[in-house]
Amino acid sequence: MAPGTERIDRSGSHAVLIGVSAYQDPSFPKVAAAEKSLRGVYRMLVDEELGGWSDEQVTPISNPVDCRRVMSDLRRLAQGTSGVLLLYFVGHGTVTMTGDLVLAVSDTVADEPDVTGLEYSKIRSALLGSPAKVKAVVLDCCYSGRAIDVLAGDRQDLADIADIRGTYTLTAADHLAHAGQADTYTAFTGELLGLIGTGVAGGPPVLTFAELYPHLRQRLIARNLPHPNQRGTDTADQCPVARNVSDEPSTTGHGRDSTDASAARQEATSKPIPPTTVRKPPSPPHTGTSDVTQYPSKPAAPFTISWTGKDPLSAYTNSSGMGCLNGFAKVGLAVSSPGVLIPLLMHRITSGTGQDDGWMAWFVLSIVLGLFTLGILLWLSTVTYRLRTNGWSLRVGPQGIATTSSSGRCEYRWNHVRGVTIEEIVAPMKFFDAADFTVKLYKYTGIHIQFTTDGASSSPSRPAGWPPSHPGKIAIRRSGRAGRIPVCVLGPMTDRQRTELKMALKTHAGNLYHEVPTQSMSNLVSVGGGNILAMDQSGNLWRYLAPNYYGSEKTRVGTGWKVMKKLVAIGDSAEDILAIDSSGNMYRYYGPNYYGSQRTQVGTGWDTMTQVTAAGDDTGDIFAVDGSGKLFRYYAPHYRGSQRKQIGTNWNTMKTIVGIRDISGNGTADILAVDGAGKLFRYYAPHYRGSQCKQIGTNWNTMTNLVAIPGIGTTDLLATNATTKIMYRYSGPTYSGTQRKQIGIGW
Incomplete structure (x- = not known):
């Protein structure tokens, strides 16, 4: 056998590959690149010239449902492994309120990830209970509902969360992991496979995690992609991953010529996954004798x-x-x-x-x-x-x-x-x-x-x-x-x-079930007396009457509002509103009719503001956050930039802000703010310092269309669940979910 082609000892080893590209909960966007990433890792592992695993030693699972069944199979496979136990996951990940990592399977519910997803603490227990000499975990995940192309995670080091004594853990990113398009790999998996496919020039004949990591990190940084992280104990980072197929020989005289490397790379991207191995949705249900559970997509x-x-x-x-x-x-x-x-x-x-x-x-x-x-x-x-x-x-x-x-x-x-x-x-x-x-x-x-x-x-x-x-x-x-x-x-x-x-x-x-068309309302604003205005997708402006907000009692008060990207309540007795169009022009519309012929332009350049909300103290003032995260107060009735007052920085970390009535006793409006993790904070006037804010809620990233309305001695909130389209009324000043009241459906 030629130098550098010795087989890697995979006796007693097993690899479990989990890829989730489709989710039933719309809060989790599709990760189209996860399917190709799963296949790419599988082909690399079973390539005799690269990973050296046999087909029987690799269990790929595509789009699984029922986290309990997945955990049961994982635990059983872990118990039967004595060599290297490798777990690879690509898809969405999320972090619970207690900071625990959860890997989302196809039927995971965003509001209840700890009971519908793969809790990493349970995965940790399964790995710790395995007699495998080396346990290696590769996680290509984070979580986000902000964009289809991005996977976002909580602001914690996922490698720290996933660390298991005596094993090696490699994570794609702490915060954001680029997901890639449908016909590509995810950024992390793509760079990892590319590195293995080309090899490390001058490196050892067998690439370990310790050898791969610095080169992988350098490649990701060079492309301005999120930085990976690793954790390893004992000598687990010396676990062999694949042979080094670099065209440039190493200092020990081992290596492969360019012909062999090219052939290996081509084979690694062309070898299909055996249809009896991939856990695809069965139709009809699988009745074979395989000892691995088949995972239906529904x-x-x-x-x-x-x-x-x-x-x-x-x-x-x-x-x-x-x-x-x-x-x-x-x-x-x-x-x-x-x-x-x-x-x-x-x-x-x-x-x-x-x-x-x-x-x-x-x-x-x-x-x-x-x-x-x-x-x-x-x-x-x-x-x-x-x-x-x-x-x-x-x-x-x-x-x-x-x-x-x-x-x-x-x-x-x-x-x-x-x-x-x-x-x-x-x-x-x-x-x-x-x-x-x-x-x-x-x-x-x-x-x-x-x-x-x-x-x-x-x-x-x-x-x-x-x-x-x-x-x-x-x-x-x-x-x-x-x-x-x-x-x-x-x-x-x-x-x-x-x-x-x-x-x-x-x-x-099946096709007999029909979703009732929802009102798909956006840009909800309060216009006095607790009544609200809302815009539908066709650009019609509707008035909903408090306290019931019945759709059967709504009144259309305008058309052609589709050109307006943001509506802002002023809060004065005239029920006037501010509207910002796509060009950044801001207009004042006079209630209760909101005729376009009687509007007054009060500003330009407002498209640079990421958030605008009423101050909530009936002064007519507004709060606005610019692209750099600076928080300003603009004074009514002219809202001139030359007279604005900066009152904060780093507010771009907040996804939603709402001005509410003062409870601190200084006569100036307070602010409610929801950060990227869904935590709800109350910031107290007049300085709105982060050191003095108070967290009063969690899981608010599932709610949209937050509207401040008058309460009994305080400000209440209307909020709509983004998944169920149910609107609730939260009573101030605590805004507790246990005391919320359902107002309507189809919002």
Whole structure:
């Protein structure tokens, strides 16, 4: 055998390669380059002239789902390895609130990565429990929802998080890892494979991690790409990776000529992965004898959920109408109480006294008001009691949809279904039904089915979970030749359960399931009284009325607003707004009509500002952050740059800022800010120093369209979940997620 061609000892070794290019949660963008990177690493390893692994020693897993199954297979393979145990991962990674690294598989939910992803602490345990002499981990991941082409991570050293005693760990980057395009490798894997494919001039005949790392780092830095990191203990960094195929001989006389190197590189990029080895979605399901689990791209198991019926209606309905009416009645009762008690305590309501000085009139009016509001409260309590329901359940499976309730079990098979949607059940219970004043007490969301002609006879009279005593008449949503009939009320559900339900409908119903078009509203601003303006994708400007923000009660107040890239509330009594167009011109539109013919231009060059928000203190001032991260306050009504005041730096680390009412007592607006990791901070006026800010929340990177609205003595927030499109109201000053209230869906 020629010098430099000795085989690397791979006896007792095993490599597990995991690549995730497609994700079910839209919060994780596709990583198209991950598939090619997975194949490239596989081909390099099984190339006899490079990695020297056999096909049986390499287990590639493409787009796996169910992290538990992946961990089970990884643990089993680790237990059977005595030589080198290599784990390679390419895809999205994320960091939990406690700083733990999680590798995202195809069905990982961004809001719950620790229970739906591969926790690195569990991977660490599996590796520590392996009898392998060397454990090597290569991670080509970070996490981001900002751009398809970038994988972003939390501001922590991932190599530190992933460090395991007695093993070697190589990570693509601490913060950002360039993902590459669909027909390329990721930047990190591409440079690693390129380095192995060309070899290290003058290097040893076998390249180890210790030999490769400085050259890999130099190549990445030269291309202005994120810097890699490594951690190694004992002699794990001397683990052989591949033969050195450099054309230039080493100082020990070993090496390969250019013909051999070229052939090896060509083979490394052309050898296909055996179809029996890659874990592709089976169709039909795999029934072979392979000892490695096949990973479907979508969950095949039915989705099941049940509700007890004992949850408050506010937990799963839009009950803002009930809350408004209930609050009005309580205020009326509180106002009337002094009018009854004070005259009695002062002995003004006695025979011969009080009739001439107004005490008796006040007393009588207070009694009438008190009895009226007390009657409303009793009526509302009766309504809530009558709207109680018994338990019910829902199942979505391969055969169709099944529900159970106090009325019995109903089954709706797919061959009798023309379409399935999730939307509001049209049967609102109203307190008043007048054109000028309508209060809808509760609004339910449920599954609707459009039946075929053969299946029309199986349509229910009332959906499962619908209160038996509800006086509202259920309406059929018209759609083509037939209507969509509600078959099941959706009770309290977590964001993850909603995602799983939609995935089950997409999997089992296929083309029968239709996503209800959302309003796709953007540029939400508050314009006084808690009302908001919102712009749809067609450029129409709509006014939504507080406190319910019902789509059925919105009013269009303008068209052609698509040219405006940013709307900013001023907060004055005139309900005026500022609008910035694509050229950076800023205009003032006068409420409540916002006519373009009456607008006034108040500035130019505002396209250099990354964020603009109202000050929140009714002065009409605004806060703005420029491209370098400087925070300025612009003073109304002219907003001149020559009169602005710089009040901070490094604000480009914040993804969202919102001006809110002062609580520090100095009369100047405070600021809420969300950083890249989703942490919510409150910055106190007038200096807005980072050293004095207070963290008051986490996971706010899942929320969009933050709008400050008036609260009771403070500022509340409206925020929309980017995945579920559900709008919530957060009460200030804590903005706790446990106390948030659902306002609407489809935002």
